[in-house]
Amino acid sequence: MAILTDEQINDALAGLHGWQYSDGALRRSEKFPAFLDGIEAVRRVAEHAEAQDHHPDIDIRWRTVTFALVTHSEGGVTEKDVQMARAIDGLLE
Template identity: 40%
Template sequence: MDVKAEAKKLEGDGWELKEEKLVKKFKFDRFLDGIEFVNMLAQQAEKEQHHPGIRINYTTITVVWTTFSTHELKERDIEGAKATDKIFG
């Protein structure tokens, strides 16, 4: 996979490419809807054994994908970002 090319494509889906990170904010009408999203994301992350950064700020959830062991954007982060969009629906 061409990680940089895939990351560029994800910019068209609202992801911000910042150095070796993909960052996106997800907005919800209700706090608990955001929490449900976080729970689904957590389940997916455990399944894949690859975990995003997650910031909960009331109804705004910020998701950050990077491979923190090497500080690089890797194939698994691209897959994680795509899975995140799928979970959001």
């Protein structure tokens, strides 16, 4: 799978909710009303990621959860990451 160009990444970001491209990965932080709400969101994302065999890096800081997507085996952001970002958007709605 090919690494996306900066232009392709910027085009993809236009259709994603709250995602940014920084430090070589797609990133989205979401603040939840309570700690356990964030944990529940992580559980939903983890189940989907496991089914897709494509796992985001996840950072949990009290009520704020940050998801980071990069295809490590390819050394950059690929279409697989964009697809997972779309799926995470749906799971967080």
